[in-house]
Amino acid sequence: MSQLDLKPMLDDIQEFEDAGKKLDSALQQALAAGKVDAKLAAEINAGMMQVERNWLNPDGIPGRPWFKHTLYGARFTYAHLELPGLTEAVEKQDWPKAEQQAAILRNCLEKNTKLVEQLSVQIAAH
Numbered sequence: 001m002s003q004l005d006l007k008p009m010l011d012d013i014q015e016f017e018d019a020g021k022k023l024d025s026a027l028q029q030a031l032a033a034g035k036v037d038a039k040l041a042a043e044i045n046a047g048m049m050q051v052e053r054n055w056l057n058p059d060g061i062p063g064r065p066w067f068k069h070t071l072y073g074a075r076f077t078y079a080h081l082e083l084p085g086l087t088e089a090v091e092k093q094d095w096p097k098a099e100q101q102a103a104i105l106r107n108c109l110e111k112n113t114k115l116v117e118q119l120s121v122q123i124a125a126h
Contacts, residue, residue: 003095009102012109019116026123040126047119054111057104061085062097070108 027044030036036044056068061084067073073084081087085101 004090004098004102006102009106009109012106012113016109016113016116019113019120023116023120023123026120030123030126035126036123037126040123043122044119047115047122051112051115054115055108057085057108061088062101063088070105 055070057070059065061067061073067084073081075081086098089098089101
């Protein structure tokens with residue numbers, strides 16, 4: 001039986017998805033209105049690249065610090081692996097490590113949700 005409560009992370013995922021939808025809508029409206037100039041486009045692109053960088057964990061996943069991405073990795077066989085740190089901890093039933101990996105993912109989600117929300121505000125203010 002799992003001792004891991006993923007409800008808080010699922011809530012964070014929903015918030016990130018909602019923020020992404022708002023950003024998409026704001027960007028669609030700004031594009032349709034012709035309000036996206038080169039400066040704003042560069043700022044939005046830089047923000048979106050930062051979203052990708054925010055999925056990296058400098059410590060890597062447990063046991064394989066060279067895999068830095070929290071969303072995607074590979075097994076020792078090089079088969080794809082989603083949520084590598086969390087998945088491997090759950091597979092080993094290492095609940096303290098699973099909690100730690102879930103906290104890392106939640107931190108990434110919260111950071112990216114705030115960033116995406118800021119990008120929406122930036123578009124609206126332009």
